[in-house]
Amino acid sequence: MNRPSAKGGAAGADAGKAGEATWDAGLYDRSFGFVSDFATDMVDLLAPKPGERIVDLGCGTGKLTAAIAAHGADVIGIDGDEAMVERARALHPHLAFQHADGRNFAIEGHADAVFSNAALHWMKEDPPGVIACVARALRLGGRFVAEMGAHRNVRIITDALYQALAEEGVPAEAIDFPWYFPRTSRYVGLLEDGGFDVTQLRYFARPTPLDDCPNGLADWIDMFGRNFTEAAPPGRVPAVIDRTVALTRDRLCPDGRWVTDYTRLRFVAIRVADE
Ligand SMILES: C[S@@+](CC[C@H](N)C(=O)[O-])C[C@H]1O[C@@H](n2cnc3c(N)ncnc32)[C@H](O)[C@@H]1O
Known part of the structure; x- marks a missing residue:
């Protein structure tokens, strides 16, 4: 199960019906x-145009x-986490949101x-299923415009988390890697097999500062790295986080500012008739 920062409570139970994650929407x-x-x-x-029907997945x-x-577009936001949807509705009461899985x-x-x-x-469980669902939602000629984490995204951080956990006796097999970070060629293949022509594509490094995180990388791990910290032995989460911070500080925070090693895949793909 993918687990970003947990908020718990009833929202968690509801969210399980659509997507399993439970997010702390306020902290986010x-x-x-x-x-x-x-x-x-x-x-x-x-480039949304007035009157266009657009899904924000x-x-x-x-x-x-x-x-x-x-x-001026007619947009519907869809999210698999009830806590996120609740907050979206509260912040934007004039917009439509749906609690559903990608x-x-x-x-x-x-x-x-x-x-x-x-x-x-x-949405790592079934990337072709997500693409198929997007294709079903689109008219022919409609566009799928997205950015996602890609191959090597946050690799410095995850390598350090694996090492910190290994030092605590936790093998890599015990950790449920929470994300799907595809190589460009792999994802283009999925899009083409799923009924899309890829018209624009960019794979790029995007160093990402954590300026709003008072505790730097520790806050990032707390928000996004639950699958790792939940694998830690009882009472050892702080030690794992401290060790991960120590292992990465030279590369990600050389001068006191945390900048994470994001890589992104950004694309435009057009829904075409099945051949
Ligand atoms: C990092 S947030 C990005 C939110 C927003 N797009 C933004 O740019 O701020 C990732 C979002 O994907 C949602 N998500 C994760 N898995 C999902 C799934 N299987 N189906 C639908 N939404 C999902 C999460 O609930 C979360 O709101």
């Missing part, structure tokens, strides 16, 4: 606003959903575009 907005801030040019790439708390709606969401009729930022890599 307070300290990890960079996820959507970095993607405002993704909305430019989407894995919309989180809805910041980019609202940015798309501001162009593998089996459905909309009435067809959309002109499906947009997704920083979410597809969390």
Whole structure:
């Protein structure tokens, strides 16, 4: 199971019906606003037009959903986590949000575009199933515009987490790696097999500062690295986090500012008729 920072409570139980993760939506907005801030040019790439029907898949708390709606598009945000959907509805009561999983969401009729930022890599159980679901939601000629974590994303951090856990006697096999970070060729193949022509694609390193995280990388691990910390022996989570921070500090925080080693895959793909 993928586990970002847990909030617990009833929201967790509900979220299990669509996606299994349970997010701390408030913490996400307070300290990890960079996820959507970095993607405002993704909305430019989407180029929403007034009246277009657009799905924001894995919309989180809805910041980019609202940015798309501001162009006059008829947008629906879809997310697999009830806590995220609840917060999105509270922050943007004029917009439509749906609690559903990326593998089996459905909309009435067809959309002109499906947009997704920083979410597809969390849907690791069935990437072809997610692409098939997006294809079903789109009209022919509709566009799938997305950015996701890609091959080698946060590798310095995850290598250090594996090492810190190994030093605690936890083997790599005991850790459920939470993400799907595909190579470019692999994902293009999935898109083509799933009924898309890829018209734009960019794989790039995007060093990402953690300026809103008071405890730097420790906060990042707390938010996104639950699958790792949950594998730690009882009472050893702080030690694992401290060790991970120590192992990465020279490369990710050489001058007192944490900058994480993100790599991204950004693409535009067009829904075409099956051949
Ligand atoms: C890092 S957040 C990105 C949120 C938003 N797109 C943004 O840019 O701020 C990833 C989001 O993907 C959602 N997600 C993860 N797995 C999902 C799934 N299987 N189906 C739908 N949403 C999912 C999470 O609940 C979370 O809100």
